[in-house]
Amino acid sequence: MTETIEKETFSFQTEVGQLLEIVAGSLYSNREVFLRELVSNASDACDKLRYAALTDSSLAPAQDLAITLEIDAKAKTLSVSDNGVGMNHADLLETLGTIAKSGTSAFIEALKSEQKDAPGLIGQFGVGFYSAFMVASQVDVVTRKAGETEAWLWSSDGKGSFTIEPAQREASGTTVILHLKKDAKEFAEEARIRHIIKTYSEHISFPVKLGDETLNAAEALWTRPAKDITDEQYNEFYRYSAHAFDAPWHVMHNKVEGALNHTSLLFVPTVRPFDLFDAERKSHVKLYVNRVFISETTTDLVPAYLRFLRGVVDSQDLSLNVSREMLQTDPKLAKIKTQVTKKVLSELKKKAAKAPDEYAKFWDNFGAVLKEGLVEDPSMRDRILEVCRFTSTGADALTSLAGYAERMKEGQEAIFYIAGENAAKLAQSPHIEGFKAKGVEVLLLSDHVDEFWLQHITEFDGKPLKSITRGAADLDQIKADEAKSEEKTEEADLSALIAAIKVELGETVKDVRPSKRLTDSPVCLIADEGDMDVNLERLLKRHGQLEHSMPRVLELNPTHAIITTLAERAKAESAGADDLLKDAAHLLLDQARIVEGESPTDPSAFARRLGVVMARAFGT
Ligand SMILES: Nc1ncnc2c1ncn2[C@@H]1O[C@H](COP(=O)(O)OP(=O)(O)OP(=O)(O)O)[C@@H](O)[C@H]1O
Secondary structure, X not given: OHHHOOOEEEEOOHHHHHHXXXXXXOOOOOOXXXXXXXXXXXXXXXXXXXXXXXXXXXXXXXXXXXXXXXXXXXXXXXXXXXXXXXXXXXXXXXXXXXXXXXXXXXXXXXXXXXXXXXXXXXXXXXXXXXXXXXXXXXXXXXXXXXXXOOEEEEEEOOOOEEEEEEEOOOOOEEEEEEEEOHHHHHHHOHHHHXXXXXXHHOOOOOOEEEOOEEOOOOOOHHHOOHHHOOHHHHHHHHHHHHOOOOOOOXXXXXXXXXXXXXXXXXXXXXXXXXXXXXXXXXXXXXXXXXXXXXXXXXXXXXXXXXXXXXXXXXXXXXXXXXXXXXHHOOHHHHHHHHHHHHHHHHHHHHHHHHOHXXXXXXXXXXXXXXXXXXXXXXXXXXXXXXXXOEEEOOEEEEEOHHHHHHOOOOOOOOEEEEEOXXXXXXXXXXXXXXXXXXXXXXXEEOOHHHHHHHHHOOEEOOEXXXXXXXXXXXXXXXXXXXXXXXXOOOOOOOHHHHHHHHHHHHHHEEEEEEOOOOOOOOEEEEEOOXXXXXXXXXXXXXXXXXXXOOOEEEEEOOOOHHHHHHHHHHHOHHHHHOHHHHHHHHHHHHHHHHHOOOOOOOHHHHHHHHHHHHHHHHOO
């Protein structure tokens, strides 16, 4: 077969082409990371072969797994070889020419607009192999897949296309040959290469060799005692294993000895990883069994709500002789998962108590993800709730639920919250006015996931969690702050007005009531007790999971000038024929809708009514 195949030319997937243009066209201060990426790929390939050989001994490499660097100073090439798993024709087509990651286009847009920070973004995205084009004008890859006899040469100048042709390679593995750009000759210097490997790849599990010399410790970092590891070593290992550029926000290195031994070295990133909100919700903690890499993306090791974690978990007590799939259903693995999860949550709790400002940064990045656990993992619910933080009208900094509970007012029985798109907007919502006036704190919940965990958790420490946009709000029981002594404003009798509005609005509202929660605004809409809360309904509608809205309760502020004037007008005998009163009923409803960011029920009728009222006001 192979004899008949000549050199074939393929175009890069559009996104790869765009990415390469950005990668190759810019000069980065730390472009030496290309070597870290290639060594990391080579190490992954060795890991994969070691794993494959467990179940198929014919694949076992003839020589110890290793990564070999070669410099040809004359030809200005640098090559990175491994005797790992290698690639065949189909693999090459699939992996070195496409980007299989979701959200790639969005990422490229971001990259285009933020050229300056390209390395940081690339780190979050992990362009890996393609970073070779930062330093090389041409890249050749000679590779042979373990268990196969054919070898292939992949070659590209990074300008839109690549070629694949048959080649020769003695054993399985991959050699990546970089033809260095003129301005990248430094990477053909031994001293420079030695230094880069020391910096970035010191503690990967396989030896990295340059000639006869092994450049790294080739000892998995997590197996060493924590006291012997410096912060810088942890940082580099994090950057290497997570393809990251930031320093970790927090490092957790734990050895658990007992019935089930395992070691974990986990990192919380400082910067939010690019794929955090991908639908796949992939885990990025690598599972090792006695230093043999098993898999990376399993949620059987770390729950999806901790998917921001990077690092490794290694246990010698899991069986190496079973398949990856069987291992994933091993009850021992489930135990490790529970222990790791508890440990991470307890570390977060400590951080939150010790360094609340730093914790706020973590929360800003990952709080929304962590809160998914409140829905998904009832067994950890209390522990997760302890480390949750919220924006609140009563505190400048984020608050815990316990903190809120401590500040509750005399007579206040519930923890109040309002949920919506944006905390700053929520703080301006009319629903909050009465609470503010009394100094009663309201939590401002603006993550989508909030609506969902609130379906499961209805109280904290015996205090119900209550939405201020649903059901009646009786603030009379709550004692106001002294400073905010209650200036009782005269409340109008609204019964005639309410009756008139009900007649006019009919079924578009569920009810019309005097409000206890408004001080400045004339009206607001709320969900009736027992109905779906306003924000949840909005979310479901937007995601096509709900077609029709429920009619809402329209609340009127009995102390507001517009309402008191209308109340007087409604008392008149001729009120039934009062067109202005009728228009006002619709306008009040639309006003309440607009304040919540919704459209008037009937925009053209709204415009007409507004015109009529303005004409009256201006006396035209
Ligand atoms: N030395 C190698 N041996 C075998 N396969 C390789 C090698 N280098 C790259 N590959 C294949 O090419 C794919 C793409 O590599 P690339 O570095 O672009 O991304 P990645 O390593 O999958 O992702 P990330 O960089 O985010 O970890 C790899 O997943 C692997 O399948």
